[in-house]
Amino acid sequence: MEQPTQPSKPIDINRLQQALSVEAERGFGNLQGREHLFADFLGSSLGQSSWHRADRDRAQTLAGEYGKYDQLRLSQRKHLVAETRRFLYDVRRRELVSDRPPAKEKIAKTTPLKVEASKSTQSSAYRKPNQNLRLDSPLQYLEGVGPRIAERLANRLELHTVADMLNYYPRDHVDYARQVKIKDLNDGETVTIIGTIRRFSCFTSPKNKKLTIVEVMVSDHTGSIKLNRFWTGTRYSNYGWQQQQKSQYPKGATVAASGVVKRSKYGLTLDNFEIEVLEHSQDRIESHTIGRVVPIYPLSEGISPELIRRVVVQCLPVVNQIKDPLPEKLIKEHKLIKLAKAIAQVHYPPDSHALNDAVKRLTFDKYFYRRLVSLYRRNQQQASPFIAQSKLVDEFEQRLPFQLTNAQQRCVNEIRADLQRNTPMNRLLQGDVGAGKTVVSVFALLTAIESGFQTALMAPTEVLVEQHYRKIVDWFNLLNLPVELLTGSTKAAKRRQILAQLETGELPLVIGTHALIQDGVNFHRLGLAVIDEQHRFGRDQRSRLLQKGTDPHVLIMTATPIPRTLYLTNSEIEVSLIDELPPGRKPIQTNLLKGAQRRDAYELMRREIAQGRQVYIVFPLVEESEKMADMKAAIAEREKLQKSIFPNFKVGLLHGQMSSAEKEEAINAFRDRQSDILVATTVVEVGVDVPNASVMLIEHADRFGLAQLHQLRGRVGRGAAQSYCLLMSSSKSETAQERLKVLEQSQDGFFIAERDFQIRGKGKDEGTEQSGHAGFSIDDRLPDEETRQQLYQEARAAAESILTEDITLESFPALKTEFEHHYQRLQGGAIFT
Ligand code: ADP
Ligand code: MG
Numbered sequence: 001m002e003q004p005t006q007p008s009k010p011i012d013i014n015r016l017q018q019a020l021s022v023e024a025e026r027g028f029g030n031l032q033g034r035e036h037l038f039a040d041f042l043g044s045s046l047g048q049s050s051w052h053r054a055d056r057d058r059a060q061t062l063a064g065e066y067g068k069y070d071q072l073r074l075s076q077r078k079h080l081v082a083e084t085r086r087f088l089y090d091v092r093r094r095e096l097v098s099d100r101p102p103a104k105e106k107i108a109k110t111t112p113l114k115v116e117a118s119k120s121t122q123s124s125a126y127r128k129p130n131q132n133l134r135l136d137s138p139l140q141y142l143e144g145v146g147p148r149i150a151e152r153l154a155n156r157l158e159l160h161t162v163a164d165m166l167n168y169y170p171r172d173h174v175d176y177a178r179q180v181k182i183k184d185l186n187d188g189e190t191v192t193i194i195g196t197i198r199r200f201s202c203f204t205s206p207k208n209k210k211l212t213i214v215e216v217m218v219s220d221h222t223g224s225i226k227l228n229r230f231w232t233g234t235r236y237s238n239y240g241w242q243q244q245q246k247s248q249y250p251k252g253a254t255v256a257a258s259g260v261v262k263r264s265k266y267g268l269t270l271d272n273f274e275i276e277v278l279e280h281s282q283d284r285i286e287s288h289t290i291g292r293v294v295p296i297y298p299l300s301e302g303i304s305p306e307l308i309r310r311v312v313v314q315c316l317p318v319v320n321q322i323k324d325p326l327p328e329k330l331i332k333e334h335k336l337i338k339l340a341k342a343i344a345q346v347h348y349p350p351d352s353h354a355l356n357d358a359v360k361r362l363t364f365d366k367y368f369y370r371r372l373v374s375l376y377r378r379n380q381q382q383a384s385p386f387i388a389q390s391k392l393v394d395e396f397e398q399r400l401p402f403q404l405t406n407a408q409q410r411c412v413n414e415i416r417a418d419l420q421r422n423t424p425m426n427r428l429l430q431g432d433v434g435a436g437k438t439v440v441s442v443f444a445l446l447t448a449i450e451s452g453f454q455t456a457l458m459a460p461t462e463v464l465v466e467q468h469y470r471k472i473v474d475w476f477n478l479l480n481l482p483v484e485l486l487t488g489s490t491k492a493a494k495r496r497q498i499l500a501q502l503e504t505g506e507l508p509l510v511i512g513t514h515a516l517i518q519d520g521v522n523f524h525r526l527g528l529a530v531i532d533e534q535h536r537f538g539r540d541q542r543s544r545l546l547q548k549g550t551d552p553h554v555l556i557m558t559a560t561p562i563p564r565t566l567y568l569t570n571s572e573i574e575v576s577l578i579d580e581l582p583p584g585r586k587p588i589q590t591n592l593l594k595g596a597q598r599r600d601a602y603e604l605m606r607r608e609i610a611q612g613r614q615v616y617i618v619f620p621l622v623e624e625s626e627k628m629a630d631m632k633a634a635i636a637e638r639e640k641l642q643k644s645i646f647p648n649f650k651v652g653l654l655h656g657q658m659s660s661a662e663k664e665e666a667i668n669a670f671r672d673r674q675s676d677i678l679v680a681t682t683v684v685e686v687g688v689d690v691p692n693a694s695v696m697l698i699e700h701a702d703r704f705g706l707a708q709l710h711q712l713r714g715r716v717g718r719g720a721a722q723s724y725c726l727l728m729s730s731s732k733s734e735t736a737q738e739r740l741k742v743l744e745q746s747q748d749g750f751f752i753a754e755r756d757f758q759i760r761g762k763g764k765d766e767g768t769e770q771s772g773h774a775g776f777s778i779d780d781r782l783p784d785e786e787t788r789q790q791l792y793q794e795a796r797a798a799a800e801s802i803l804t805e806d807i808t809l810e811s812f813p814a815l816k817t818e819f820e821h822h823y824q825r826l827q828g829g830a831i832f833t
Helices: 013-025 037-047 054-068 076-100 147-156 162-166 239-248 284-288 303-323 326-335 341-349 352-380 391-399 406-418 437-450 462-478 494-502 539-546 564-568 597-608 624-645 659-669 706-713 734-745 749-759 785-805 812-826
Strands: 172-175 190-203 211-220 223-232 254-264 267-278 293-296 425-430 455-458 485-486 507-514 526-534 553-558 572-580 589-593 614-618 651-655 677-680 693-698 722-727
Touching: 013 037, 013 076, 013 223, 013 284, 013 812, 037 054, 054 076, 076 147, 162 303, 172 267, 190 223, 190 239, 190 267, 211 254, 211 267, 223 254, 293 303, 326 785, 341 352, 352 785, 352 812, 391 437, 391 462, 406 425, 406 437, 406 553, 406 572, 425 437, 437 455, 437 462, 437 526, 437 553, 462 485, 462 507, 462 659, 485 494, 526 539, 589 597, 589 734, 597 614, 597 693, 597 722, 614 659, 624 651, 624 677, 693 706, 706 722, 706 734, 706 749, 722 734
Parallel strands: 223 267, 425 553, 425 572, 455 507, 455 526, 485 507, 526 553, 589 722, 614 677, 614 693, 651 677, 693 722
Antiparallel strands: 172 293, 190 211, 190 254, 211 223, 254 267
């Protein structure tokens, strides 16, 4: 590679390739690197004179294009990036060919797996492993992939090289081995059937323009069944897309379809199915397809499943060139399989155990590298350590009317230890509803304030924010500390005053909603941000708050177990757990009721009210788009309850369409006992704190998620009295009943979330949205949430121990290289230096 005679720097193709892939991953926004913008970096590298004579012209032309990168449209940027990548691959390939003839390379002759080309790839070329393929070979050099398809793979799926393809994991597998005859189908099973298309229709719902429905009638010699699948989004209501679907699945075609069998009043259906046309008659299918587990890839329009499989099958032999970067002892200690094997098996697993092992290994890697990167980054960041002083904190502790539970005390200690370090805290304070997170966060706030910093507490709704404010302002008054409330309804004059005080630094704590992250809110010295119910905030909103300071400490409060979003994003976090409720709380008696028992429920409520207690009646909040209808329903229900059921009591109303002043008024009225019953939508879920309320009746309980029901239920049982939660549901679905029973059995938010996850089957029912590259990640394929949590802990511990052993990673060269790659991907842009 040493041709340059000119004084300019030698060209680092790796670095350029990495820059290109980061730019692509981050959406072609012309990333800002540590020193340069992406386009400037590319322009100047390509413009250098040290390119080989044969490449110089093309490099110059491309360099010129990067000069105009800012003015290019998105599609043009994509095109340019893809072209540059191809150019670099060509350069690289030529260098490799001239340096080291591929003939001398050790490439295994056979694959470790018996991977057969799929049915549609019968051409003999696909069966011979291409001896010249390397991990960084462009896909264009594969059989059946010309420049046009290569470009499509690059632009739509970000797949450029053999390595990219190998790392493009299937989001599912169809098990053709578990084929079932139509007459033998049972409700609730996940099955594969093979049959003939009798009818195929694809249409947009007349009621909902965003919903597209595909219905297929398939029969085999034992019977026939209807297949249903729903697509949301306007791109599916597109006529062209629908026509394309129709032509892809013609009447008479033999297909394999898998899905979940559901019983409806029209008989059995196969829902959310995957379908694939088998090109040949039944006997040949049996010899080639049955008994195999076939991968299903996240797809994009214009790229057929057959194409992806064909390409993957050709790439698979190259897995033997993958060297496992993980140190041997980690692999042993965590009982992992080798990386090459995992990659081969995640595509074509011989059986479900093999698939599990593969998914585990790949998930381990994902969490492991993420943790390494974040630990590394954290070492580089500098936060302001707080002085270990505790006059304010001690005073607060003395004035508290109760004692912290052991769990609360432990969390306070963990947080305060973090705050003494000079790396920013990023901690999740996790505790069930009513566990007393707020008071713990106040200890953190006071620690920061005592060290001369400002603090902010952000929560997602005005109701919740006001709740916090009311509680904290009392405590702060005792300590002679000012605190202000900033929301969308704060009057202009007041807002100006708050902003001024934040800027000078005289205001130590501001509590607010999204209003806190608007422009114009500037802190003199923000040292700690506390965020409540973080799963309701997007990553952007959170980071906008953090940008109001320089690497402030962060404490996030949540009632749900480590939220799934944390696994899916790159955030890395420590967890403090309040696993104990304050003393004296009685478990809430929870009962699942049918319509006929409503009279009993009303009777219980009357009795409780007669004893001076209060009651909530909650209705589900339906679709965003139906908020108006929802409001009307709530209003109508209140009328009805007031007139015909509870004429002797006062019935109040609280719903999401009310202004925040109206909401506040309704809540205050309820708290002050001006109303006995509060009819509400889910706005009561967070923050409403009326200890005198002892009954909550939840209508249509089956329409809520369990976690949400648990949150709702937490609004009662806040005082000393025995409390009740009545779940009304007329759903006949067994799953719905089974889910609700979990609440009868348990008050433990963790247990509930876990069971919910199991019952719903890995979130398959969460929405109707299917496939899509963006939404899929390898850990979605783990068998259960428990495995995920365990792998997560193991991978993190492994990363920590490796860094403790050698913070430079020098003694693990392969790992170091891999780490750098991940660092650049996760950090984006850091590499244009
Ligand atoms: P959550 O964790 O749901 O946010 P809160 O912080 O709102 O819970 O606390 C619930 C209630 O319990 C509050 O009224 C709070 O003052 C009270 N509380 C918190 N800790 C204790 C404790 N150790 N002993 C008694 N009451 C407590
Ligand atoms: Mg709370």
